[in-house]
Each structure stands twice: as C-alpha cells, then as structure tokens.
Amino acid sequence: MNERIIPVVMPKWGLSMKEGTLTEWHVKEGDTIEVGQIIMDVETDKIASEVEAPDAGLLRRCIGQEGDVYGVQALLGVLAPDDVSDQDIASFIASYQEPATDEGNDDEKQTAYQYLDTNAGKIRYSYRQGEGKPFVLIHGFGGDLDNWLFNIDTLNEKGPVLVLDLPGHGQSTASTEALTIELLSQSVVDVMTANDIHKAHLVGHSMGGLICGHLALTHPDIAHSLSLIASAGLGTDINTHYIHGFVSARNRRELKPILQLLFADPALVTRNLVDDVLKYKRLDRIHHLLDTLSAHLFKETQQRSVISEQLDQLSLPILTLWGEQDLVIPSQHAASLTKANIHVLSAAGHMVQMEAASAVNAAILAHTQ
Structure with missing residues (x-):
C-alpha cells in the first residue's frame, strides 16, 4: 500500500x-x-x-x-x-478495509464501563490504562462522562484516564436524598482508590471544577495539578436561569433552549442530545436530586461556595480555561486565581471542552507536562 x-x-x-x-x-x-x-x-x-x-x-x-x-x-x-x-x-x-462494525462488540459492552458501590451510590466509570501520570475527568451539574467525548483519547496518549458519572448523574445511582459537594467529592476518591490511583491530574468542568478544587483542599496529596474548565467556585456569578430551567424542564420544547445556553453554536444541540437528557431527567428521583443539589450549590442568583482565595494559597499548578461566550458562568472568572495559567477561547461557550476540544486538549497537555 x-x-x-x-x-x-x-x-x-x-x-x-x-x-x-x-x-x-x-x-x-x-x-x-x-x-x-x-x-x-x-x-x-x-x-x-x-x-x-x-x-x-x-x-x-x-x-x-x-x-x-x-x-x-x-x-x-x-x-x-x-x-x-x-x-x-x-x-x-x-x-481499503473498513473495520467490521460488530467486531469486539460483546467484549466492549462488558469492559467499556465498570460499576463501583460507594456510600453515595453505584458509580459508573471507565478507566483507560496508559503510561504516565493519570488524568481524572469530572463533569458538571446534570452532566455525565460523555461530556469528555472529545478529550479522552488525546489525554490517554499521555497517561491513564479515569472518567465517571457522579452520583445521581448519567448512569450512576444515588443512595441519598441530598447530594453535597462533600459527598460527590468522596465518590471520586472512592473510584480513584478502587483503581489504585492515589494522585492524578484533576480536570473538572463547571461543578466538576469545584469538586477538583475541594479535593485539592481537603486531600493535599491527591493532585499533581488542577485544570478548571468553566469552573464553579471561582466567583459568585451564575446564570440561575439555566440551572432552574434545566431542573424544571419536562419536555423537549422546554429543554432545548436551555441546553442551547451551553454552546456558542446552538446548532450543536441535536434532537438526540435533547432526547438523551430528557431520558435521564425522567429517571426516578432525578428531579428531586437535582433540585436539592441546586439548593446546596446556589442561592438566588449566586454560587454559595467560592474557593478561589483558598486555591490561591496552594503550591499547585492550576489552569483556568473558559469559552469567551459562556452564558452560564462568566469567562471573567478565569482570572480570579492570581497564580493560574489562564486560557479564554473565542467562539466557544460553557461546553468549551466540546466546542474547542483541540485547543482545550493542547492547553491541558501543556499544563500537565
């Protein structure tokens, strides 16, 4: 050939x-x-x-x-x-030989995802082996491990990658009626420990960034670095119209315009994406769990937990990364950490790791060398 x-x-x-x-x-x-x-x-x-x-x-x-x-x-x-x-x-x-579409399907179904029973619930996760220091990727409010679709493979070239659904998100269950940052953070520690990961590059999006910061503050030896993407916890401002709209939406007509707030290009919100989120939101107890978690995180139009001053005291490499057109958390929060390496990307919104995946991946890899 x-x-x-x-x-x-x-x-x-x-x-x-x-x-x-x-x-x-x-x-x-x-x-x-x-x-x-x-x-x-x-x-x-x-x-x-x-x-x-x-x-x-x-x-x-x-x-x-x-x-x-x-x-x-x-x-x-x-x-x-x-x-x-x-x-x-x-x-x-x-x-040209196109790989058979059914090749390895049975094995993939059995090994692509694993489940771990924790005090917070049964957690779905995937752990990609590799050489180097591991990455742990933590999604945001209402998200799941598929939020990292465009990042896993590239990061896996430089190290093992662990992705998970937080309790009450994706295909993970919740064993409690009230989710808190402390409980969500501990579930991450439990999955890391079960996979013999004691220290990692922590990468968090939105609420996942707040969890990364909380872990770094409460478990001083758990992080090689922090990469905080459109992160909660770095300022008080939050678009609670998005939060309340996401929690309360009951049908496609209500949910689609809310999901479009996540992207600079609303055309990225496909019918399938809306249907997937609706399917999740119709699961038993999900509305209650999201409602109580929202009350834990936000008060009126502000975030309850702001940890930027504490993070600034850490001797830890921190990257803040934002989409300039973020309609959920203002991109100005990227500069709230005085020692952080700051990247603000144009033509991207709150889901910047999906809309500008190559630039995000490159920034994370440069930050974690």
Whole structure:
C-alpha cells in the first residue's frame, strides 16, 4: 500500500460511538489541508461537531456523501501528493478495509464501563490504562462522562484516564436524598482508590471544577495539578436561569433552549442530545436530586461556595480555561486565581471542552507536562 496516501475517516468519539452522519464537507477536492483545519461536520447520537484534520495534505478524493451514515473508521476521503497517480488512489480506495462494525462488540459492552458501590451510590466509570501520570475527568451539574467525548483519547496518549458519572448523574445511582459537594467529592476518591490511583491530574468542568478544587483542599496529596474548565467556585456569578430551567424542564420544547445556553453554536444541540437528557431527567428521583443539589450549590442568583482565595494559597499548578461566550458562568472568572495559567477561547461557550476540544486538549497537555 502506498504510504504517501492518507485516509480521511469517520472519527470515533468516546466509548460507545459506532457510526456518524457526514452532514457537511467544509473542503473540496483539490484543497490543501492543514492539521487542525475544519474539514467536515459529523453528527452522532450524542452530539453534532466539527471535525479537525489530524493530517495535512492535498485532498484528492471526497468519497463520503453529505447526509449519509458511516461506521467509525469508514473511508471518507483521501489525501495524497500531486505525483501519486489516480490509479494508485483508486487501488487504495478499492483495497481499503473498513473495520467490521460488530467486531469486539460483546467484549466492549462488558469492559467499556465498570460499576463501583460507594456510600453515595453505584458509580459508573471507565478507566483507560496508559503510561504516565493519570488524568481524572469530572463533569458538571446534570452532566455525565460523555461530556469528555472529545478529550479522552488525546489525554490517554499521555497517561491513564479515569472518567465517571457522579452520583445521581448519567448512569450512576444515588443512595441519598441530598447530594453535597462533600459527598460527590468522596465518590471520586472512592473510584480513584478502587483503581489504585492515589494522585492524578484533576480536570473538572463547571461543578466538576469545584469538586477538583475541594479535593485539592481537603486531600493535599491527591493532585499533581488542577485544570478548571468553566469552573464553579471561582466567583459568585451564575446564570440561575439555566440551572432552574434545566431542573424544571419536562419536555423537549422546554429543554432545548436551555441546553442551547451551553454552546456558542446552538446548532450543536441535536434532537438526540435533547432526547438523551430528557431520558435521564425522567429517571426516578432525578428531579428531586437535582433540585436539592441546586439548593446546596446556589442561592438566588449566586454560587454559595467560592474557593478561589483558598486555591490561591496552594503550591499547585492550576489552569483556568473558559469559552469567551459562556452564558452560564462568566469567562471573567478565569482570572480570579492570581497564580493560574489562564486560557479564554473565542467562539466557544460553557461546553468549551466540546466546542474547542483541540485547543482545550493542547492547553491541558501543556499544563500537565
């Protein structure tokens, strides 16, 4: 096979993705592509997102058709220099072997997620092995481990990665009627301990950032570093319209405009994403759990727990990372820690780790070297 020919394939985001819809090409045959350039839009059953080119080169063929569904790693295009013949490219396309969509499914279903019984509930998690210092990724209020779809693989190249659903979130249960930051933080410690992780790079989004900070303050030896993404706990301001709207929404019409507040590009909120969140919110006790957790975290229009002064006293590398168009927690909070490494990314909102995944991943990796 000609090693100068590079395939452009359907990406795999997260543990459960099997296929995606190629919704739009942003490049055409004959274009020269740079690494990191947006080349297409893909929609999965979780989210719609732009796809950045992992390789540079001349786009000789666009094979994937807009609107069609393709399995992960399906051939969508071909990069090759001008002097590679059309015959060689045709031979490459004809001989390309797309991985079987059902290969390893049974094993994957058994090993992709694990469960741990804790005092806070049964916790769903996934632990990717690797070489280096581990990363622990903690999602925010109402979120789940799929909030890290676009970050797990890149971080896993530099170390093991642990992701989990906090109690009462995702597919984790809650054994109590009232969730607190202390209880949520201890559940993270329990999962880390069960996987023999005693110290890690803690990465938290929104409420998950507050949990990371709480862990660093209460368990001084647990963190190599903190990466706080659109983090709670660094200022009093919070868009409680989003919080109350998320808790109270009972149908698609009510929930969709609330979820759109999470993104700079509201088109990223797909029907499937709304349906997934609705399915979660209709689980037994979830409304009560979110309502009590909201009351624990927020009072009227303000956050109850602000820990920026305490974090500033730590001799610990801290990264604050925000989307400039965050409509939930103001991006100005990124500068609330005087010693932090600050990144504010334009054209991204509260879910900056999804909307600007490459930039977020690069910042975390540079921070944790």
